[in-house]
Every structure is written in structure tokens, then in C-alpha cells.
Ligand code: PEP
């Protein structure tokens with residue numbers, strides 16, 4: 119029989135209905151408040167594979183080297199195609215639709231994958247398979263099939279291979295269950311997930327539970343002593359977003375939480391009492407601590423899922439350890455394999471600018487740099503690697519501490535190399551938390567701002583139990599910190615934020631700052647920069663985990679525009695009224711391929727020379743318009759300090775195309791400040807045409823301009839020694855462009871990495887550039903350097 123009702127299922131039916139199905143059946147049988155529903159059994163999936171004859175092909179295409187990411191992507195794509203393209207047997211179609219009909223009144227249902235190995239105690243597959251909410255009869259069959267296909271995502275294939283599960287023995291069932299239109303929801307660990315103490319940890323946010331589980335919101339966190347029922351800790355988070363059902367479309371959409379509820383406590387003591395009762399009943403039923411997903415409607419609790427907690431060690435022991443300052447770092451947390459030697463090696467780390475930074479720490483100090491939720495127990499010392507773009511994952515070496523806004527599925531291989539994970543966002547059940555625990559890598563999640571506070575190359579010690587990151591690692595000799603007075607481009611010198619030191623040199627040439635992560639805006643603004651010379655939106659987009667097209671398809675245009683508006687306004691607020699130059703999207707297709715929906719990207723031989731920047735935007739006006747809609751909204755909200763910059767233009771035609779799109783989006787180019795990057799020799803040579811097309815400014819993207827002028831791939835280490843931004847050909851193009859622009863009243867700027875180099879600064883000021891935009895850590899030095907060159911020019915003019 120293809121379909122089984124929850125009340126016919128028990129815990130022993132894992133093989134037939136998967137872990138989730140069996141658990142829900144078991145809970146239903148125990149009279150716990152589980153929404154009604156049925157399961158499309160694993161046998162249906164198996165007979166679908168066999169009757170359509172795709173099984174052999176399927177298991178052979180996924181037999182690949184999972185560390186080869188191109189092969190892994192192709193395998194995932196091909197496997198999913200096989201499942202999605204094969205016809206569903208007629209008998210099964212009827213059976214599913216009839217069962218849905220028996221739920222009565224055409225309800226919205228949740229359609230959840232339930233893999234047969236998913237919820238076993240040793241393999242929490244971390245929500246890898248699909249779940250669809252608010253599904254109706256019209257989409258039900260397709261959603262079931264998509265659940266099956268989700269057994270073959272990159273992440274799932276990678277996991278199974280690494281965990282030693284044979285692809286062909288893992289089956290998948292699909293749970294179809296009445297939706298609970300929750301006003302608040304969350305998760306609950308019936309015992310502490312790190313220590314196993316009889317203390318319940320409850321996380322909760324407004325609306326549907328998806329936001330908590332996916333980590334897109336930092337939830338409230340409550341700790342309740344199960345023995346006396348006392349609420350021991352309440353940490354109320356700033357909950358910016360919530361997931362709700364859109365009344366019109368029935369779809370799950372992300373909404374802003376109204377201002378007055380963002381920092382309101384989601385759960386009252388009474389709610390917690392009820393959850394504790396429920397948690398105890400579940401734990402008692404199973405006899406082991408459980409990780410429970412729950413939802414509430416008008417105070418009534420529903421259980422959505424329960425599974426054993428996989429991370430409690432028999433002898434966690436760590437609870438008895440002393441304070442951070444006393445920690446024995448030689449006995450690092452489980453899985454933290456950094457040793458003294460690698461710590462020493464890392465004492466000299468390379469920062470983002472390629473400069474060598476001496477950041478060796480001494481003994482860990484008591485100073486807590488950031489704190490958050492202790493999501494995965496263990497302690498480890500390592501060097502911070504801030505990962506803010508997918509292509510930066512390669513920078514993560516054995517023994518690094520990954521510091522990132524929020525981990526994504528594709529980060530798993532890098533997370534394995536790391537000794538610790540620190541995230542800005544997410545709760546105890548976010549992807550970061552679950553995967554870190556399973557990989558036994560200590561993790562601190564939901565710190566709020568580690569990417570802004572911690573620095574690349576910084577030596578830190580992470581305590582994944584107490585949720586803290588402190589300065590320094592053990593067994594590395596004390597050495598003086600990098601000299602802040604070094605020349606510009608020294609890279610890695612700590613940004614000086616002391617008010618006395620911040621007395622900023624007054625220069626006629628403006629000195630601005632480059633920015634990618636909105637969370638870093640405060641730090642960037644504290645440099646005293648005259649504005650933001652380049653705000654890249656790529657991070658805001660790729661951190662959504664989906665290509666823009668897929669994101670809009672899944673969440674709607676409004677949600678996508680909201681994301682952009684949110685990120686940009688965070689920066690524009692921080693700098694107001696100083697100008698913030700925001701660049702429209704410029705990610706190469708190989709980066710998009712890493713994201714969900716990336717399979718639709720064109721396969722390119724050389725993505726650097728390919729479908730990116732303005733050429734992609736003009737070719738996909740629909741997607742481009744979402745970005746421009748975000749700008750329009752920002753202007754409507756009064757952010758008149760926002761400027762628009764177009765990347766990778768070649769000539770006036772590109773610029774006029776962009777201008778037309780701006781107008782079509784309701785932005786008046788004559789009223790707003792807008793411009794173009796000079797990143798190709800063509801753009802430099804066509805500078806007059808760009809000026810005539812109406813740009814207010816141009817900005818030299820020397821990273822690209824150098825690679826295209828010298829034919830040196832900027833990412834290719836084999837030719838890295840030939841990557842010379844100060845090459846006479848590059849300087850010639852820049853000098854000529856500045857001259858052409860000055861004659862036409864167009865401002866000039868630089869926002870490539872070379873803007874942080876003293877020689878480039880001298881050259882540009884000599885040539886009469888309007889502004890220079892540097893990395894946050896170089897702003898101070900650039901200011902001083904500019905001051906000195908300007909004084910020299912003045913002196914020369916009067917001598
Ligand atoms: C550049 O090319 O110099 C630039 C600033 O853009 P990106 O590094 O994002 O390509």
C-alpha cells in the first residue's frame with residue numbers, strides 16, 4: 119500500500135515511512151498533539167524508481183568524488199532531473215489525491231521528506247531534504263516528487279558519502295500533514311543539547327517555524343530547569359523577520375516583524391510551562407532526550423517533529439571546567455584537530471589584501487570578543503577566517519576558525535577543515551549549529567556581529583559550550599601586534615577606533631571605504647571615511663543561498679527587494695548623510711552555480727570573461743528591475759545618500775542601456791547620482807562616451823582592469839606574480855580616463871584593491887582623482903598619504 123495514515127504507524131516503521139513519519143505516527147499513537155496526516159511510504163518511492171526504470175542510472179550518476187564540486191553539482195543535477203522527469207504511476211496518483219480528500223475541507227498541508235536514514239541517532243541529516251508548506255491539492259503530487267528528488271541535492275549526496283551511507287539503501291517517504299498556521303513556533307531540546315543536563319532549551323520566533331530552523335532569524339532563547347520548572351535564562355533576540363502564510367497566495371512569505379514586536383518576548387512563562395509539560399511527555403515516551411519542533415496557534419501547542427538529540431556525549435565533562443582563562447587548550451574540543459604546530463604556522467596569516475599580518479596571540483585573555491549561543495561543545499584555538507563570499511571558502515585552511523554571517527549548505531567541506539565556527543545569525547537548530555555538532559566542530563552561533571568585530575587573521579579561542587570567543591590562542595609566543603603606523607596597504611593593522619586617534623586628516627581628495635557586509639558598516643563608518651566608495655551587493659544576494667531568480671520564484675519579488683533594501687539601508691543609515699555608492703549585482707556564473715537554482719546558470723568556459731555585471735543585468739531585465747526597485751524604494755524612504763554604480767560596462771551603449779532601465783524603474787537619472795565602473799580597457803578608452811551618456815562619476819575597478827589589461831586571471835595563483843596594478847599600461851588607462859572625465863565634469867574614483875596601495879594613492883592624487891575608496895583597515899593610512907601628497911602639490915605650486 120502506497121499511503122499510510124499517521125495513526126496506523128509506529129516507531130518500528132522507519133523502513134516504511136522514514137524517521138519523521140515513524141516518529142509522527144508514534145507520537146500520534148501516544149495521544150500527543152500531532153496534526154493529522156498521512157505518509158506516502160518509502161515503498162512508493164522505491165516502486166516509482168523501479169517501474170520507471172530510472173534506478174540504475176540514478177545510482178550510477180551519483181557515484182562521484184564528492185570533493186570535486188563540479189562533478190558533485192553535475193551528479194545532483196542529473197539525478198534530480200531523472201526523478202522529476204519520470205511519470206508518476208497512475209495508481210499512486212489516485213491514492214495520494216484520495217488520501218488528501220479524506221483530510222476534508224481542502225486544507226493547506228505541509229509536505230515533508232522523511233528519509234529512511236534521516237533521523238537515526240547517529241545521522242541527523244540536518245534537514246537536508248525538502249519541506250513544502252501551505253501546499254494545496256493542485257501542487258501536491260509535484261511536491262511529493264520534489265521531496266523524492268531532494269534526496270539527491272549536492273548536500274545530501276555529500277553527506278551520505280561522507281557518513282558511509284550507500285545511496286541505494288536510503289529510501290524516502292513523504293509526510294503530508296495538515297498545516298498549523300502558527301503565530302509563534304520554534305524548537306525545544308528536552309535536555310540541554312550540549313551537556314545533557316536536565317535543562318530544557320527552547321527557541322522561539324514569531325510566525326511559522328521555518329525561520330528558526332533555517333537560521334534566517336535569531337530566535338529568543340529560554341532555558342528552563344526541568345526539575346523545579348524555574349525559567350533560568352531568557353534571551354530576547356531582535357527578531358527582524360518572520361515567516362507567515364500569505365493570505366492571498368497561500369504561500370509562505372518572509373515578512374518584517376513590526377517594530378514593536380521585534381524585541382518582545384515570544385513566550386510567556388505560561389507558554390513555557392506548557393512546553394515543558396509537552397517536552398517531558400515526549401521524553402518520557404521515548405526514554406531519551408528529544409529535539410522537538412513545535413508550533414502554537416492561540417496558545418494551543420502542536421508538535422511537528424521529534425527526534426533524538428544526537429550530540430549529547432556520555433561524558434561531556436566540560437561542565438566542570440574552569441573559566442575561559444584557565445582552559446587547557448591542549449585538550450581541545452572533540453574534532454578540533456589544530457595542534458600547537460599549526461597554531462604556530464598560522465601566527466603569520468595572510469589577510470584579504472594579500473599583505474602579511476602578524477596576529478600571533480599569547481595566552482587567551484579574559485576579554486570576550488564576541489558571545490552568542492554555545493551551539494556545539496568543545497574548545498579550540500585558531501586563526502579567524504572571515505568568509506563573506508562563497509568563493510572565499512578556499513581560504514579556509516585546516517585549523518582556521520570560520521567566522522561568517524550564516525553558514526550555507528555549500529560551506530560544509532570548509533566547515534570540516536575548520537576548528538571552530540562562529541556565526542552572526544542563527545539559533546541552536548540553524549544549519550550552522552546542527553552541522554557543527556555533527557562534525558564535532560565547536561561552534562558559537564547568533565553572536566550578532568562576529569564578522570564585524572573579529573578580524574581576518576586574528577588569533578582567537580572559541581568555547582562552543584559557553585558561547586564565547588576570546589582573544590589569543592595557546593602556545594603561541596607573545597609578539598607585538600602589527601604596527602599601525604606602517605604605510606598604507608600594510609593590511610591587517612587594526613582599525614583604530616579611539617576617538618583621539620580618529621582626528622581625521624582634512625583632505626581635498628575624499629577618502630572612502632569599501633564594504634561588502636552590511637554588518638561591517640559600523641566599523642567601516644568609524645574609520646572616519648567620507649562615505650562608501652563601493653558597496654558590493656553580492657554578499658547580500660549569495661547569502662540568501664539561492665540565485666536571485668530562484669529566490670524570487672520561491673519567496674516572491676517583494677521578499678527579494680526587501681533583502682536588498684534591508685542590507686543597503688543598514689549601510690546608508692550608518693553613513694548618512696555621507697554618500698554610499700552601491701554597485702548592482704556582479705557575480706560570475708561559477709559563484710551562482712554554488713547556490714540553489716545555480717543549475718540553471720550557463721556553463722561557461724571562463725566565467726571571468728563571461729556572463730556577469732551589466733551584461734547579465736541587461737540581458738535579464740526582469741531580475742535587474744528587482745534591484746532597481748530596491749533603489750527606488752530606498753529613494754522613496756529618503757535615502758538620498760544612495761548612489762547607483764554599474765559594473766563591467768564597456769561603452770556608452772552599456773551605460774545608456776542601464777540608464778533606460780533606471781528610467782523604466784521610475785528613477786530619474788538627472789536627480790540621482792549614478793555612474794559606472796571602469797574595469798575594462800574598453801571602458802577606459804570609451805570614457806568620453808560614458809561621460810556623454812550622463813554618468814556623474816566613474817570608479818576604477820583595478821582588480822578587473824588589471825586582469826583584463828594584462829591578461830592575468832586575478833584568481834589564478836600561477837600568474838599571481840604578474841598581477842601588477844601599477845603596470846604602466848594600467849596607469850596609462852587610468853590617467854587618460856581621469857583627464858577625459860575632468861574635462862567633462864565627471865568625478866573619478868577608485869574602488870579596487872589598489873586604492874589601498876601608497877604608490878597608487880600618490881599617482882591618483884597627482885592625476886587629480888576626486889576620491890579614493892580603500893579597505894576599512896587601510897583608510898587611516900590612505901588619509902595620511904593623501905594629506906601628504908596634497909601638501910606637496912600645494913608647496914610645489916607656490917615654490
Ligand atoms: C574591481 O574589479 O576592482 C572591483 C572593485 O570589483 P570586484 O573586485 O568586485 O570585481
Ligand code: MG
Pocket residue numbers: 797819821822
Ligand atoms: Mg570588478
